[in-house]
Amino acid sequence: MSGVQSIERAFAILEALAAGPAGVTELAELIALPKSTVARILGTLADLGAVERVDQSTDFQIGQSLAGLAGVSSAAATMVVAVRPVLDKLASEIGEAAEFSVPEGYLIRYLIQVESPSPVQVRDYTGLLSPLHVVPAGLCVMAHWPNEELERYLARPLEAYTAKTETRPAHIRRRLEGIRQAGWAWQHEEFAEGISSVAAPVFDQLGRIAGAITVHGPTYRFPGSRRSEEIARFVCDSAQRFSVRARTPS
Numbered sequence: 655m656s657g658v659q660s661i662e663r664a665f666a667i668l669e670a671l672a673a674g675p676a677g678v679t680e681l682a683e684l685i686a687l688p689k690s691t692v693a694r695i696l697g698t699l700a701d702l703g704a705v706e707r708v709d710q711s712t713d714f715q716i717g718q719s720l721a722g723l724a725g726v727s728s729a730a731a732t733m734v735v736a737v738r739p740v741l742d743k744l745a746s747e748i749g750e751a752a753e754f755s756v757p758e759g760y761l762i763r764y765l766i767q768v769e770s771p772s773p774v775q776v777r778d779y780t781g782l783l784s785p786l787h788v789v790p791a792g793l794c795v796m797a798h799w800p801n802e803e804l805e806r807y808l809a810r811p812l813e814a815y816t817a818k819t820e821t822r823p824a825h826i827r828r829r830l831e832g833i834r835q836a837g838w839a840w841q842h843e844e845f846a847e848g849i850s851s852v853a854a855p856v857f858d859q860l861g862r863i864a865g866a867i868t869v870h871g872p873t874y875r876f877p878g879s880r881r882s883e884e885i886a887r888f889v890c891d892s893a894q895r896f897s898v899r900a901r902t903p904s
Contacts (some may be wrong), residue, residue, distance in 0.1 A: 663687060664695050668704065668716070673781045674734065674766040675708045675715040708738065733865070734766045740867065740896045741768040748885060750871030751776050754856070755791045757865065758783065760807055762792040765865075776849060776871060787826060788815050790839035790853035791866035796826075797833040798855060798863040804830070819844045838886040843873055850876050852886050854893035867893040 666685040670676060678696065682689040696714055699705040706717040715735055737754045744752035745768040753767040764779040786792030786807065796804060804827075812821040820826055833839045838854040845851065851870035858864045869889050870876070877885050 660695070663691065664699060667692065667695055667699065671705060671714060671716050672734075675711075675713040675738070677712045677714070681714075737867070737896055738766065738768070740892050741766065744768070744867070744869055744889065744892055745770055748869050748888065750869050750876050751778075752867065752869045753779060754867055755789075755865055757786065757792070757795045757863070760786055760810075762786055762789060762795060762866075764791075764868075770871060772871075772875075777846075784845065785813055787812055787821070788819055789845045789868070790841045790851050791868045793826075793830060793833055793839040793841075794853050794855040794866040795863050797830040797839070815845055816843055816847050818842065836886070837890045840882060840886065848873050852877075852882070852889055854886070854890040856893050857897040864897070867896065 663685070666687075667681055670681055670684045676684070678689050678693050681687075681696075682692045685692070696705060700707070700714070700717070703717045705714045707713070708715050715738070733754070733756070741752040741754060749771060751767055751770045753764050755762045755764045757763075761783045762785075764782050764784075767778050767780045769775055769778070784792065786796050796807065799807075808823040808826060812823075812826075813819075814821050820829065829839075838852055840850070840852045842850045849870055850873045851868050853866045853868040855863055856865045856867060867889060869885070
């Protein structure tokens with residue numbers, strides 16, 4: 655294998671891990687390489703500190719040494735590494751999938767998702783881009799925009815993902831006011847039929863909106879018999895605790 659080819663393959667692995675932790679088998683499928691090759695490259699990257707194992711699991715994630723080198727990409731990677739324990743705890747205690755997302759202009763990208771412990775899973779949305787108004791994480795971001803930015807967004811055609819997606823500017827404004835007061839946002843089947851979600855904003859140390867933590871699950875069981883406000887407060891408390899460590903790309 656040539657030096658250039660080795661670099662290209664190592665970069666492909668790092669690019670895949672930037673979307674979230676993964677194991678050798680998953681990485682081999684994603685980048686169409688033999689598992690033995692992926693394992694060998696991961697070993698080298700781990701020796702360099704570019705990747706590291708997730709706790710005691712077989713999954714790998716971007717390493718702290720690499721996260722300190724590369725600007726915007728490294729900032730996202732650092733947040734993924736830092737938020738993983740928060741999401742693990744949320745998924746375990748609430749019993750549904752937990753994820754972290756960051757705004758990209760008028761879109762929001764899901765950087766990492768931790769699966770529900772339930773045998774019935776929702777789709778993994780890691781890497782997905784969505785319009786802000788369609789998901790509760792995006793609404794949390796919009797709720798902390800300056801009014802001028804909000805009005806520019808609402809002046810655009812707003813896409814509906816389901817029949818329940820709210821696209822009326824006046825209703826969205828009222829909803830955002832409620833989110834600012836409560837500290838969280840619920841949505842039921844506005845992003846996808848059969849899916850309910852609750853999100854809370856994450857702020858950096860300068861008080862700027864950095865993203866949001868979301869918990870979502872099938873509507874038939876989430877929130878289920880539990881009080882929506884109790885679940886929302888738990889997500890909000892987790893987001894607030896993580897906010898003190900969050901960083902936004904500069």
